[in-house]
Amino acid sequence: MTDLSIQEASEIAHNYRVIRDKRKRRAAITKHLFLAICSLIMVYPLIWMIVSSVKPDNEIFGNISLWPSEFIWQNYPDGWNGLFLSFTVFYKNSIIVTVLAVIGNTLSCSFAAYAFARLEFKGKNIFFALMMMTLMIPYHVVLIPQYLLFLKIGWVNTFLPLIVPRFLAGDAFFIFLMVQFFRQLPRDLDEAAMIDGCSPFKIYWAVIMPLSLPALATTAIFTFIWTWEDFLGPLIYLNDIRDYTVPLALRNFISQDSVSMFGQLFAMSILSIVPIFVFFIFFQKFIIRGIATSGLK
Amino acid sequence: MSGVNLNKVVKTYGDLEIIHGIDLEVHDGEFLVLVGPSGCGKSTLLRMIAGLEEITDGTISIGDRIVNDVPAAQRNLSMVFQSYALYPHMTVRKNLAFGLGNLKMPKAEIAKRVAEVAKILQIEELLERKPRQLSGGQKQRVAIGRSIVREPELFLFDEPLSNLDAELRVQMRVELAGLYQRLGTTMIYVTHDQIEAMTLATRIVVLQAGIIEQVGTPFDLYNFPQNKFVATFIGSPKMNMIEGTANKSGLLLPDFGQISLPKNAPKSGNIHFGIRPEQFTIGKGGDATSTGKITLIEYLGSELFLYITLPSGHVVLVQASSQTQYKTGEELTLSLTAKNAHYFGEDNLRIPLYDEKK
Amino acid sequence: MKKFFAKNGPGYFFLIPWFIGFFCLALGPILYSLYLSFTKYNIFKPPKWIGLENYEFMFLYDDRFWKSLEVTFSYVFMSVPGKLIFALAVAMLLDKGMRAIGFYRALFYLPSILGGSIAVAILWKQLFEYNGVINSLLAKIGIEGPYWLNDPNYSLYTLVMLGMWQFGSPMLIFIAGLRAIPRELYEAAEIDAASKWKQFYAITVPLLAPVIFFNLVLQMIDAFKTFSSAFIISGGAGAPLDSLNFITVYLYNEAFAFYRMGYASSLAWILMLIIAVFTGVAFFSSRYWVHYENERD
Ligand SMILES: Nc1ncnc2c1ncn2[C@@H]1O[C@H](COP(=O)(O)OP(=O)(O)O)[C@@H](O)[C@H]1O
Ligand SMILES: [Mg+2]
Secondary structure: OOOOOHHHHHHHHHHHHHHHHHHHHHHHHHHHHHHHHHHHHHHHHHHHHHHHOOOOHHHHOOOOOOOOOOOOOOHHHHHHOOOOOOHHHHHHHHHHHHHHHHHHHHHHHHHHHHHHHHOOOOOHHHHHHHHHHHHHOOHHHHHHHHHHHHHHOOOOOOOHHHHHHHHHOOOHHHHHHHHHHHHOOOHHHHHHHHHOOOOHHHHHHHHHHHHOHHHHHHHHHHHHHHHHHOOHHHHHHOOOHHHOOHHHHHHHHHHHOOHHHHHHHHHHHHHHHHHHHHHHHHHHHHHHHHHHHHOOO | OOOEEEEEEEEEEOOEEEEEEEEEEEOOOOEEEEEOOOOOOHHHHHHHHHOOOOOOEEEEEEOOEEOOOOOHHHOOEEEEOOOOOOOOOOOHHHHHHHHHHHOOOOHHHHHHHHHHHHHHOOOHHHOOOOHHHOOHHHHHHHHHHHHHOOOOOEEEEEOOOOOOOHHHHHHHHHHHHHHHHHHOOEEEEEEOOHHHHHHHOOEEEEEEOOEEEEEEOHHHHHHOOOEHHHHHHOOOOOOEEEEEEEEOOEEEEOOOEEEOOOOOOOOOOEEEEEEOHHHOEEOOOOOEEEEEEEEEEEEOOOOEEEEEEOOOOOEEEEEEOOOOOOOOOOEEEEEEOHHHOEEEOOOOEEOOOOHHHO | OHHHHHHHHHHHHHHHHHHHHHHHHHHHHHHHHHHHOOEEOOOOOOOEEOOOHHHHHHHHOOHHHHHHHHHHHHHHHHHHHHHHHHHHHHHHHHOOOOOOHHHHHHHHHHHHHHHOOHHHHHHHHHHOOOOOHHHHHHHHOOOOOOOOOOOOOOHHHHHHHHHHHOOHHHHHHHHHHHHOOOHHHHHHHHHOOOOHHHHHHHHHHHHHHHHHHHHHHHHHHHHHOOOHHHHHHOOOOOOOOOOOOOHHHHHHHHHHOOOOHHHHHHHHHHHHHHHHHHHHHHHHHHHHHOOOOOOOO
16 A cells, blocks of 8 residues: 555546546436437427428328428418408407406505405404415306306407406416515515505505516416417307417317318417417526426416 | 604514604714614514505604505605615616616616716626626615715615624725715614624614614713613613612622612612623722622724633623733733712613713 | 505505416415305306216216326326436436537527427427338338327337426436535545446435425426316317326316316316425425525434
8 A cells, every 4th residue: 555656646546537427427428318318209299399390291191201392381371261250250259358367466466465464454364365266266166157257247259358457466376476576575665655654555556566576477477378279268268260369279270170280280279379489588587487486387 | 865763663473563652863964874673673673664565554754744554655755675686687877777767767867877976886887787797895886876875855774784794894985974974864774783783873773672762862872871782782782781789889790799879779679780701800999899700801903801800600701902912821910990980770761970070 | 544554555456467467366266166156057057066976977977087187196206207317317417518409409408498389399299100100210210100099008118208208307406406415525536436326316316306396396297286287289179199188287178178067067076185295295295305505313
């Protein structure tokens, strides 16, 4: 042992390091390779859909190649006008419903959250518990009575059943999310504002809201995505094709069952998720943080 | 401008009483400092005056208006918070103007007042910044600016300097004193730091566990503490307390032996004998003497403090001339004079033996 | 009275939207739904009280109901564990500050955010056509794929795979959870010569238990409520042979295709009870296997 010269010792150490680094690099490469394959499997269906949207119809099935023999861009304009009405109408409907739903949900949930997080009133704890309990209720239970209610007041076949509930703070998840957020804003700010002559409403509007943009953005983004994707609501409440939102229109595409239209179907499917995709790209940070911290879907 | 009157004010949280019936008269235009150990209820009291905390019992009036049910915004007061509580999303200018805007004041008037205050506090170059771009001292100035821009009739401060470093704290203390001179408005100031209290106050209120121990000028509190708590709380370093026993001819102290007291002194029982570090004399003289060993020396430049262990093992703190050289382990003779000391009975209350003569 | 309003008024004011929503769209409908479940009601004639008849029929005679339970439970018990295992495995691979983590994270999450859309359900349906991509790929390795969508023995698997494909959100939550486990614990274990596998079940699993539990509850509730994809892939009717007749799909058709609102309401209540029981069991059992950090034994 003691006979090792300094040179020999450093050589051994060097060899060790080389081996260790090699092993590490191999592990990293294996991991990346594995992840790359996983991601390929994950996105393959999506890529396939994109490619299929410009393939000739006879190439879509039974052909796994991701390169079309010929690009049929015409699928897009054809699909856009492929139904009885053009997708312009369906997009317009979707946008109206979604934009109003986002405004309604963000406002009403922040209203309720402000009351729960910042104001004192009798019965607060009970109401808060009730609010949290609504988290557990599946939509399907209230679906039928809500439908009957909206039928009775003549709202079926209008956008109102899809919009008005959003203004009534029905989404306990977002209320909870905002309550959590508001609670971590310093209370001194409210009190300073109170002394500065603010009413509770002014405090909400001029102090709490501007400081809660991350929570508001998370709420708005998720509401946008869910409302845009919503299928059951429009399915039940909208029966006139002129009122259809994009998902309903897409369903009409498949129920027509003419096999020759798959390219167009995929073209429209892609267009239907473009807004979500764009949102995802731009607001990834909010979305990922929103999920990681609150378990949103 | 107006005074504040607290009448049997009580505060409870749930079943827990925090403030136990406080009576207090704050005079118009005075700088009143509430001082006391942390957790004694200073903030709670201040926040009740501000209208941020409900009053469980009693009444509070500002001027001649009972304000129990008046919301904070309508009490015509302003408050500086320990955390500054600047609105993070507004520029300094907006922070200053925010309260004025709520009063529906004309834009031109707001701009004028903001400019004035910015000039007084020398924060003109900061007006377009957001609070997070300010240093602690600058935030402090803005917070003060926000409170004076409204020209309220009452200023409240809740430990406004305790987030600053020592140097800035001294500087801001001087500025606050200057500001008070200039405005002459009633101020109520909460702190746990008795140096701040002594230097700023026209009167000090010493609070402990939700009751007032004593109210008085800094001079009164220092020279005539009404009980043992105030005696040891006010003054830095602390007053020495020696437990003695009263007898027919005066008071028997450990180490120092017998001293004679005036006729009106109690003739039996225990007495807390309090003596401040600067009241000791080094060397012979006075009414009683003892010898002790120096165990620790604190040299502060202008001042010098010696920790001296007496034969009984009791340690006393003594202020000595900073121009003399001392060594730890050195033996010293200490003497004291009876009329310079403070006497507290078994109930911890002051026994006024020499007060007229001081 | 005046004082009561001065104190509580602002709180109640901010809760007005929530109050309206809670009473009109949550509590009221739940109670009404309970009432309807004891009636026969076809919208055109007023509800007729029939006592327990709906439930009696459901449990004693309705084979389709039992089938829908079987389908729903099979789906939940296959897709949820699969999804969670996948999510945890990927999360662990992505942990430890590797390069490109942001890219992979976004990529793996993409299917989840698009997954609720009709477009993806449509895509999925086409992938599993007999002459679709999946079977073409299987043919490449010499396997003859089944009629995924038309063979009741296979149809559910398409949905299970769709569910598992969307493992993104539990993955994000796992990543956040793994981040919170102190590094030193692994270092200490390393020094104690604990194998990777031992580190996994002795450190990762117990410390991650609250997160696993959270994900489990969330995903289970979600899986029980699956509707849109099942509806689209089964052509709206739970076909073939009711093998995709999820309880939600069955409920929808009873209510809105056949207008049997009473019976549909009782189905909805059964669904709600199932979800409540499972959430309850999860919470109850969690006492035995989930230990929170700040809890004393
Ligand atoms: N909201 C509250 N609920 C219950 N107890 C409180 C509340 N606020 C303050 N306290 C208690 O009241 C006492 C006085 O608090 P405070 O006035 O903040 O003390 P100080 O400002 O003198 O340090 C403390 O013991 C504190 O724990
Ligand atoms: Mg305090």
